[in-house]
Amino acid sequence: MANDSAIGRFRARLNKGDSWLTRDIGSFFKADVLSPDALEELETRLLLADAGVEATQWLVERLQADINLGRIKNEKQLRASLKKALVELLAPIAKPLQIPPFIKPYILFVAGVNGVGKTTTIGKLALRLKREGKSVMLAAGDTFRAAAVQQLETWAQRVDVPILAQGEGADSASVIYDAVQSAKSRGVDVVIADTAGRLHTQSHLMEELRKIKRVLQKHDPYAPHEVLLVVDATTGGNALTQAIQFHEAIGLTGLAITKLDGTAKGGILLAIARRMALPVRFVGLGEAAEDLEPFDAEAYAEALIGE
Numbered sequence: 229m230a231n232d233s234a235i236g237r238f239r240a241r242l243n244k245g246d247s248w249l250t251r252d253i254g255s256f257f258k259a260d261v262l263s264p265d266a267l268e269e270l271e272t273r274l275l276l277a278d279a280g281v282e283a284t285q286w287l288v289e290r291l292q293a294d295i296n297l298g299r300i301k302n303e304k305q306l307r308a309s310l311k312k313a314l315v316e317l318l319a320p321i322a323k324p325l326q327i328p329p330f331i332k333p334y335i336l337f338v339a340g341v342n343g344v345g346k347t348t349t350i351g352k353l354a355l356r357l358k359r360e361g362k363s364v365m366l367a368a369g370d371t372f373r374a375a376a377v378q379q380l381e382t383w384a385q386r387v388d389v390p391i392l393a394q395g396e397g398a399d400s401a402s403v404i405y406d407a408v409q410s411a412k413s414r415g416v417d418v419v420i421a422d423t424a425g426r427l428h429t430q431s432h433l434m435e436e437l438r439k440i441k442r443v444l445q446k447h448d449p450y451a452p453h454e455v456l457l458v459v460d461a462t463t464g465g466n467a468l469t470q471a472i473q474f475h476e477a478i479g480l481t482g483l484a485i486t487k488l489d490g491t492a493k494g495g496i497l498l499a500i501a502r503r504m505a506l507p508v509r510f511v512g513l514g515e516a517a518e519d520l521e522p523f524d525a526e527a528y529a530e531a532l533i534g535e
């Protein structure tokens with residue numbers, strides 16, 4: 229059983245009362261018999277919540293197997309079967325970010341298209357790492373727009389971590405490189421580098437991200453140690469498309485999925501679990517600095533299932 233506080237936080241933020249998946253599933257039963265339409269109804273709910281065809285079919289097959297074995301005769305058993313299947317689907321991608329103490333500075337790139345919540349996620353992550361006792365420095369590598377640098381500076385102030393920034397139009401690779409050098413000389417544990425809000429369709433922007441990697445790798449062949457893509461759960465299938473395309477272009481090591489509190493369509497995590505073997509490091513559950521949680525498959529499944 230996942231820890232209660234994680235479940236509580238997920239449940240409060242995801243469902244706001246009713247679960248999109250399991251609302252009124254008690255009515256799927258007549259006496260001890262599950263209605264023949266029940267699986268179709270669950271299938272529809274999953275598809276409407278962006279779970280995608282593959283994950284939906286996979287889950288429905290799991291339920292069908294339990295039905296065939298006579299294991300689903302009441303609401304409680306249906307919830308239990310659903311939960312088991314959800315955990316089985318999600319567990320392989322629920323891998324928290326581990327920062328080994330012997331890598332210093334640990335260099336973490338954050339990528340993502342405009343508006344997904346990249347800056348906010350960087351701020352939240354900096355606070356989380358600080359609270360774990362690590363020193364953190366931000367690098368304002370999103371140099372295309374002055375507003376992006378200012379926004380990151382605001383977050384740096386808010387969570388009280390140093391930031392290295394240059395003017396608008398500065399070379400991203402040089403900003404990030406300078407930040408890493410500065411972190412080295414100051415003994416900083418983690419550098420979180422913002423990178424421009426790149427559209428995955430613009431190949432020259434992707435090329436620039438590759439260039440930043442090459443510059444860093446001259447000094448540390450393993451850098452960056454984490455390449456985290458931020459995607460927005462409310463964009464449904466687009467989030468999955470972005471993850472696939474960024475992964476092909478730059479090689480991701482993890483995902484952060486934002487705005488799960490702002491959507492009744494948390495199913496995108498199920499689609500991602502079925503389609504990509506990429507760890508989901510964090511989920512965003514609100515706009516405040518504390519609203520970033522490590523992704524916990526069991527807590528998430530329990531929150532989706534509800535009481």
Ligand SMILES: Nc1nc2c(ncn2[C@@H]2O[C@H](COP(=O)(O)OP(=O)(O)OP(=O)(O)O)[C@@H](O)[C@H]2O)c(=O)[nH]1
Nearest residue numbers: 342343344345346347348425486487512513514515
């Ligand atoms: N509800 C909710 N809102 C979020 C979450 N994460 C970010 N936001 C909001 O989403 C909006 C965009 O966030 P930013 O961090 O500015 O996004 P960005 O990707 O850096 O966007 P640009 O600055 O346009 O490149 C802001 O209003 C954030 O407060 C979340 O987990 N939940």
